[in-house]
Amino acid sequence: MDETWTIRELADHAAAKLAASASEQVNGRVRDLPNERLIRWYTTIGLLDPPLGRRGRVALYGRRHLLQLLAVKRRQAQGRTIAEIQLELAGATDATLERVAGAAADAEPDAPPAERERFWAARPDISFGVPATLDTSPALVRGVRLVPGLTVLLEVEDLDAEDLDALRAAAGPLLQELRRRGLLPEPSTSDHPAGSTQ
Incomplete structure (x- = not known):
């Protein structure tokens, strides 16, 4: 089984990765280092997947959670809003998260199995024959x-x-x-x- 962490350990791993690339953290309005409360909030609003499971009452997190957390913090450092980040990263694959998080070089030798398509997170094509565009900006209706x-x-x-x-x-x-x-x-x-x- 892949390595799992408690919420505190996940926060510590993310803090270490973010501290290593502190030069990219330019947005003074954003809390640079995530804590347990922030991780819980990100999970509540869908920026992080729910925990992998539990050991007793302790929630367990994995590599994908770390990638999600790093990707969110990197986008915030670039000045993106939470809403923009949600639109971009909803249903993102591990490869996309690695690219955004800048963690591709840190990939573990035992990569997790390929994940199934998250069809429920994809934007539906209700265009009635008109090709869907990749523009994810909210439209005024x-x-x-x-x-x-x-x-x-x-x-x-x-x-x-x-x-x-x-x-x-x-x-x-x-x-x-x-x-x-x-x-x-x-x-x-x-x-x-x-x-x-x-």
């Missing part, structure tokens, strides 16, 4: 209520009156099909803006 019961969500910065009119006009065939299938009620006079026809 605007909702446009076409009629009661139907709102369209768009990832756009802003919409003007002309955009809204064009969207409503283009939605006519969609509204007709949804009504034909019984997915939307028949329109009433209150469903349309004053003076509009559909």
